[in-house]
Amino acid sequence: MGMADTETARTRAGWMDMLRGLAVLLVALFHIQYPVAERVPGTPDALLRFGEAMQPFRMPLLFFLSGLLLPRSLAKPLKTYTAGKLRGLVWPFALWTAIVVVCFEVLWTDDDPLRLFTDVPAMLMGWQHMWFLSVLIVCYAVAPLTRFLPSWALPVPLAIAATFIVSDGSWAEYGQKVLWYGAFFFVGAAVSRYLHTWQRLHPALPSAMLAFTVVWGYIAAHDRELRTAMGFSTFLISLVGVLGVLWLAPRIPRIRFLEWAGRGSIVVYLVNLTAITVAFESIDALGITDARAVVTILCIAGLALPLAMVPLGRTVLFTWPAPPAPAPARSGDTVNPRRTPR
Template sequence: MPDWLRTVNDFLLPYRMPTLMFLSGLLVPRSLEKPLTRYYWGKYQLVLWPYLIWSGIHMVQHIPAGPITNPQNWIATGYLWFLFFIGVYYSIAPFMRYFPAWCPPTFFAIMALALPEGHPERFAYFAIFFFSGALVATHAKLLDAILRGGWVIGGAGLVAVAFGTLATRVDTQYETWGAPFSICGIAVAIYLASRVNGRSWTIPFRFIGRSSLVFYVAHFPIIYGAWTLFTLWSDARPDTISIALFFLALSACTGLAYFQNIPPIKWLFRAPSFPSISTKKWK
């Protein structure tokens, strides 16, 4: 990886996955307005099902991730750990509403500090952002403070730039003490996105956003499979192959996203509905 690209990657590291977790948490209060049967059925269809499908594909394709027969390998499998984590967060979210909204992120912050390195620590660390998103969603004034901008966003922007710069020099990944600084960057990202929302040039990005599950689960198997073929048949430089793989994955995922509502492609990303389970009775 070129040094400049590694630097950009490290700068964004405190904000990329925390932002996705935060945005997922923003959807929790609205989702919980549904009856619990409908709520959990939706999470099974759109979270658990694609996780199981693509985890199986990943373990079959990527030997170090297997064997597929080992139940432990199905826990936070490879690049799909994000989907596993939010699946668990969504599962426990209905029980968290019996506590003040500030309790879950505080509880998981304490857990992240106490747990050893590895999946348990990461699980607690990202839960801070997920349930912080739910907290903001239940307090309109907090979200208004972000969207109105002004000195709040200006200050948050300075903090985010400083912390991102620090992340290029020091390993800050999964460090609980850095969570407040990451939230500053998330606030800036939300503010900037609100300012460009609806612009014509954002149409491709909104398409990707609405189909983010497709791009997320499908990109790695496409890249990994094509990389294996390219390295067998081509003597091209790795950076040249990487550029080709980027556009190949982008094109393939766009095609899958465009046809994602048509069986059997649909069943790669959403569990089939059965006649005995009708959403009409829950409306």
Template structure:
């Protein structure tokens, strides 16, 4: 992919990660205090915003990751698998351990479902499984078939565990992205304007549908609107303005692993320091969650070279003797 494409991809990835952090700044405090028998409700307007973004927040992130599958596989199987272990599995192990430390919930150390994705970092085991599944492609089967298989397993088998449901549902988006990779130039440069308008209309409908429908989140209509909305954003991303704000968003996209894994533990630390929220309004608490997590993540990203072992498996430099 060209440099221009990487810039737009950083922008889109950065926006998705920022929306996830904003979402968690409004929901993590609720879950934290609910587990401690303290009632605390999200204002209706904030809840509506969170729901309206749900069709595109994580699905778009998975589709973007899927776009890079073929490029990753071209490195060879050994390098491909090691790369996913070094950059995804390792970060997940490290930051799940940090979550246990920051929450003080040491019983999770022996909870299989916690390590299988039953925590705020569940996206990483999902994407790791997708990359592992992507190593096997007999007869050069179209990636879209993988997406159909994941959906079929979800709807026909109806798994009872959230970890499996997430892998099958969001994995389907990942392989849609892998399929779209070979059509990316057409989507961004040659797609008829009528298609663009149609995708835009479906995207708006997806927001309306999320706000007004009572059907299950894991419904084919939701899958369709999320895919269409994500394709519309992929078409739109190269036209994002070159503003200072977008440079910050691109920085988040370039360091997405840091922002994704670190924002939750920062929030947990702040929540432990706050105690009970008797004297603070919900808006103040949410703002504190957002500001503290973003500030900490920007600092970690800036000084990453000193703490890179927290995000990537430490390796001996090439050529270094034993």
């Protein structure tokens, strides 16, 4: 890879991290806003509306960005690809599912104290906010098929299939999430080949897409059905916003803090809602009613603590350590094939 290609790759990684950081912080703020509104009378309605306006775009953007990196991941041998996903996705999913269940069992004691531990289907589907990693694991498990079936052939059928799931059962709802968010994941994989072309497009179309996104976000903020429905039409609308932001990203001044948060996005995501729930229950248990104290505690739990833990992103709390690479042979060493262990 030449110097120009290296610089391009670094620039691309920078704005991708920035978008990922923005999306995960919007998720964190969204998780804070409802506890604040419930415990602080007079919470500005605009705060809730802003979080709800972002709802059609936050999680689709995270799945899309993961899909953008899929071709690079699939370029690795299948064994290396699988091991990487087991360490970086399956391990934190399993560990934090256990952490979440233990925390919430302690907080939500009832007549059946082991109820959460015995609800295996709920844990597999991703209990509480863990659904994101669960769905992402399914996407990566299916992804090797794109070596034989092109990525662009998957999003439309997946989004259409999501439209026809109308059952209220937990597995049906989970299947709808897999199909709908999987469509964004594989759109990202398909777009990765044309990313440079898209970002060099004349501003007219992307600007119109961004304007539409702002208008739709405002409308969706006032209609729960519009911002939560998972169908083909809402897939297209959310995709318009994601593609508009994708075009805009390299034109935004670099925000190092967001890039840093993006590189630790899994930490922020996993810690955020868990800490908020513990903080919320503690506020009730301690009888704290002062508005400033409530807001401070929830912001510390939902933002400060997750961000403070970002440096732990490479520890066993969030990824299983990779095996040490074999030491390179020293100059002059020779290998006798007859002595090589078989």
